[in-house]
Amino acid sequence: MPTDVSGLLATFQSPGAAARAIRELRGTGVQGIRAAMPAPYHEVEAALGNPPSQIGWWTLGGAIVGLASGYALTCWTSADWPLVIGGKPIVSPIPYTVIAFECMVLIGALVNLVAVLTSAFVGRRRARMPQRPAFSQNRIGVFVPCASGTAEGSCEMILRREGAEEVERAEA
Amino acid sequence: MSTQVESVRLLPETHGGALEQIPDITPPVIRSLGFPKALHFGLILLSAAAAAVGGWCWAQQIERGMIVTGLHSPVGWGVYITNFVFWVGIAHSGTLISAVLFLFRARFRTAVYRAAEMMTVIGVMTAGLFPILHVGRPWFAYWLFPYPNHRHLWVNFKSPLLWDVFAVSTYFTVSAVFLFIGMIPDLASLRDRVDGWRSKIYGLLALGWKNGDGEWRGYARGYLFFAALATPLVISVHSVVSWDFAMGIVPGWHSTLFAPYFVAGAIFSGVAMVITLLIPLRKALGLEDLITPHHLDMLAKVVLFTSLIVFYSYATEYLMVFYGGSPAERSTFLFRATGFYAPVFWTMVACNCIIPLSLFSKRVRSNRAALLVVSLLVNVGMWFERFNIVVTSTAHDQDPASWANYLPSLYEIGITIGSFGWFFMWLLIVVKLLPAISIAELKEHPLEGSAHAH
Known part of the structure; x- marks a missing residue:
């Protein structure tokens, strides 16, 4: 089993806001961002920048x-x-x-x-993220693995600025 | 109108075309599931009773032999093959709506394709019974498949009947897989919303789906390939069914027109059946906010378009026969329009060519009662079309000395009624167990899903 990763879990109402937050976080060098969503929103997938499926x-x-x-x-x-x-x-x-x-x-x-x-x-195994029932309903979850307390603060600020309803510390 | 008020409640807030809030589609879908109301339950019992009548007739046929049917020389194919072609045709619309319209990005499909897919799978289950019924000794039906045996005999792969075995069984498998794959995210959504044993069952069926981006990436790609594989399959299956006839040198069958003509007819009858089912089901399941008059209007346009193709095919068929020089063909086609089976022919023309023209009127398309009547008549017309093709050609072939008419026996009629009972029984059960609407796709494209509410 992969080891647990700790980080910030943000909840968004709209795919656009989640995508903006992911893009900005990636722009600051944060890697390994994961998302869970009730439908395959293309803007979120594009923002994550994952390679195409084989x-x-x-x-x-x-x-x-x-x-x-x-x-x-x-x-x-x-x-x-x-x-x-x-x-x-x-x-x-x-x-x-x-x-x-x-x-x-x-x-x-x-x-x-x-x-x-x-x-x-x-x-599921490779990109584990904390589960919330809302992610299969009408919310998008963005999980940001954060290595240190300093990085965590700036990540949280970006997430809140882009419209996260809730940001919490979580483990995946 | 209450539908519009309710639809507004479900609509997401948008800004500049972007989705600002994901609509919560799951609760109305959950309300549509569970133990059926009295009327729904009564219809299940009625359908089961009809299926039981069919089962009893089949048991009689097994006990007493094919003598109980009206089949005799020269008509070897009667209502069993008519029903087979009819139900395969009905089964066509599901994959058309889910796969072909998916590839063409026709977004109106999102609200209706799941119910159509369910109809497809159950339609093929129903169609598949008829060749087994028709062979007379159903316990030897496995002879249709190639398997190593001590006699070193193999099936005849040059026969269109074998093509049919492969086409229909592939169609059933792919349609069932397509239905299941499409449902996985919805089952996960239900799992997270209900509790107790229902949550456990939905969770089991959802195969551990967690909605993560790593899952969606492969899923979206895989779904696209399913659609890409299912699209030519839809066309191939009814082409192959048409070749059961067209490969024979029987007058009225031996025509290159048959494959496209059958495919258009299948889409025509299948979409009409979807309308026939959706109009009462959307009310019975409380899904009027999600399956809106806009969706019915779009489906009615598909019926209208395909009816024109079918009308054109009928006309082309007659033109080719009367312009060509084959007396046998000419005689058969005259027989169809003026002979013993003329009422079948003219019912077919009225129901498939004339009545659907009323769908040019928006008033008819937007009147649910009128639309239901038109779609029901199309179903009737298409059953008669299959009968007209299957029976009249062999009843009136090249040799006038062998001409004879066929009428189905009471047992065949009982089995036909039973097939409708079988079909509706499973459909009415399944829509209460599994989501008849795609939750995930309506969350992805909610505006198109509820466009009429604007």
């Missing part, structure tokens, strides 16, 4: 594997039971494209599901 590559990989599996299944089973049907070639890639397409979507979607759930689990 889920797309996993999904693409799943889709390619699915496509290849679809063709492999149809071609191999046709060759394994070589019965001419409707005068068509034993291995008929054109009709098999329908099956390959469906397999591509199916396996791509399932890999995407696993990737989303894994990413959420890893994201």
